[in-house]
Amino acid sequence: MPHRTLRSAALLAVAGLGLAACATGGGDSAGSSSTSAAGSSAATYTPKSGGAGGDVGVFTWWAAGSEKVGLDALVKLFKEKNPNDTFVNLAVAGGAGSNAKAKLASDLANGNPPDSFQGHAGAELSDYIAAGQIEPVNDVFNALGGESVFPKNLLELITVKGNIYSVPSNIHRANVVWANPKVLSKAGITSTPTSISAWIDDIKKVKASGVATPLSIGGTWTQVQLLENVLISDLGDAAYKGLFSGETPWDGDGVKQAVNDYKTLMTYTNNASDGDDWPGATDMVIGGKAAYNVMGDWAVAEFTAKNAKPDTDWTWFPTPGQEKVFDFLADSFTLPKGAKNADGSKDWLLLVGSADGQKAFNLAKGSIPARTDVPASDFPAYQQAAMSAFKSDAIVPSIAHGAAVSLAWNTDISTAVSKFHASRDANALVTDLAAAAKKNQQ
Amino acid sequence: MRNGVKTWLPGLLLVSPSIVLVGVFVYGLIGRNVYTSLNVTRNIVTDKIVNPGGYRNYTKLLGSDDYQHALWNLLVLTVVFLIGTMVMGLLWSVLLEKGARGEGFFRSVYLFPMAVSFIAGGVVWRWLLSPAQGEGQALGLNQLFIKLHLDGLQNQWWSSPSAFSMAAMAMPAIWQLSGYIMALFLAGFRGISDDQREAARIDGASEWKIYRHVLFPQLSPIALSALIILGHMSMKMFDLIYSIAGPNSYKAMVPATLMWTQMFASNDKVAAAVNATILLVIVAVVVVPYLIYTNRTEQEGR
Structure with missing residues (x-):
């Protein structure tokens, strides 16, 4: 990886430069170490004022x-x-x-x-x-x-x-659940779930309250992001990171559990087409057609654009099980x-x-x-x-947005998730994910 | 001898630019593509052999489940698209060929979809073929069914789990090309002189029998050309499917969209070249016998 x-x-x-800095003398060591981490070259670019033209x-x-x-x-x-x-x-x-x-x-x-x-x-x-x-x-x-x-x-x-x-x-943060507080209170949900299974129980309550599709999804990459969120929750942040270094097997019990949870979640979603973009799914939360949407925090801008007010029209919480995890992309x-x-x-x-x-x-x-x-x-x-979460939480890289895997690996995972969207075959998804890892992992 | 040069040299000079251009840009690039498809490649980062090289590149791709799935989708798409377009085109041309009132208007209406690009049409059809179902959720055709109280007709179109889901993807293609086939058949009908119909009527043939035994047999060369044109279009179809299903869609995967993924997302030029070569062979299998057949009939006609 x-x-x-x-x-x-x-x-x-960093170590090499630190040694070099020590060798040349201790007087300037503080200054040297601050530049060394930023790269081997200590040169500083001086721009022309007003731009290069x-x-x-x-x-x-x-x-x-x-x-x-x-x-x-x-x-x-x-x-x-x-x-x-x-x-x-x-x-x-x-x-x-x-x-x-x-x-x-x-x-x-x-x-x-x-x-x-x-x-x-x-x-x-x-x-x-x-x-x-x-x-x-x-x-x-x-x-x-x-x-x-x-x-x-x-x-x-x-x-x-x-x-x-x-x-x-x-x-950006990719592990956020966006929710419609009105739909939640109508379903009698008062507390925020802290595990995927507790969240599934809440989703069932929302469905029972008359919302046909409690969880909204968009095209293939939004489904990859949902799967990634379930993986982080079920595996924990350390084992999740191990998926990319080879320490956590892709066909192990942890991934199987996550894929089964993902399958359960997918039974409460809308029918999405592979080519759909994300705003449609977020808009379903605004309109009350769905209670939850897992999306990166670019969703805030969509809420603002649709004149939805924080706390009254929408609320958010880190994906259940990830209260101290920041799934990042940059x-x-x-x-x-x-x-x-x-x-x-x-x-x-x-x-x-x-x-x-x-x-x-x-x-x-x-x-x-x-x-x-x-x-x-x-x-x-x-x-x-x-x-503040970015400063204090455990930071993990996102699959769907290229922080964790190469483009080729991401493509193979996307194809597997797209295949699952139609077949709903959890075993086949685990097999495909393991095959993708075998093909692309270092 | 000098006479000989005079007869062939000017002609050769006239066609040589096109021979050179076609030679380089068509056959040269086909050759280069085939050469690329036989390469051995290794991923520098993971240090694994991606393509073993030679014929094994072909057996690797042909043996993969994804590619067989893509070929199956292509077969379903082609069959439904061919039958649908031919039937609709023939039906419309029969309706119009007798010089019905407002023929010019209807001819344009039927032909207009062909003027819309596959990409632009695809954006609209992506919405029309939305898999969302149920009151308040459904879009496009499913919403129309609800409004018409035909809720039972709602389906997931090309996203459905059925192995034949690709048939839904043929709908936009049928919509776009039926008008073109209608125009071909209409030209065929116009080429048959009225004397033949008159003669058949005097012999006591019913309208159906006139079509069945007098007109349709004379349209068969046109039908064959139409089939070949549609068949190779279907095999090369990329833009429509891509604009409806987006990248990485497994359900809508055909060799042409898979090639895009291989080339630009997986950065695997060799697999894309293998795929392109297989597509070329499939199209050639259809087109080459047709070309031989038309050549032969033209020579016989002389």
């Missing part, structure tokens, strides 16, 4: 909804700070970026990269690093403040062999090899990583900043709660 490699590589690099083509899958609002906020700030640069929006629409990734793959293969592209931090980015398609951005990272402003567990994820290849723009921006305007790319990366940029973007998108020095008080209640 790449994670483990990344982590050990990062540790090695020229077109800066930025590729994202933020083409609609809150994501587009967030991108627009960033672009506005970018234009203010870099009047010499011209921002070119290369966004490609499609949920979770599946369409965009295909377009990007062909652009990169044809040697026609954008100046910067969005990628999920973690295992998914390692595909590009292994293919030599993106360049280290250590100098930009140092200019931003490095380890002193970004959380350490995130740096471990994005550091490969001592180099950092992307600037994270935001953190978006980040890269510097592709052969970018036509590399200095313009760095202007963009510096803005994405700046405290101002992170605040503007995350306020609009409903995510939380990857930087730790952005004051929480400016954010709405949900985001404040997520920011």
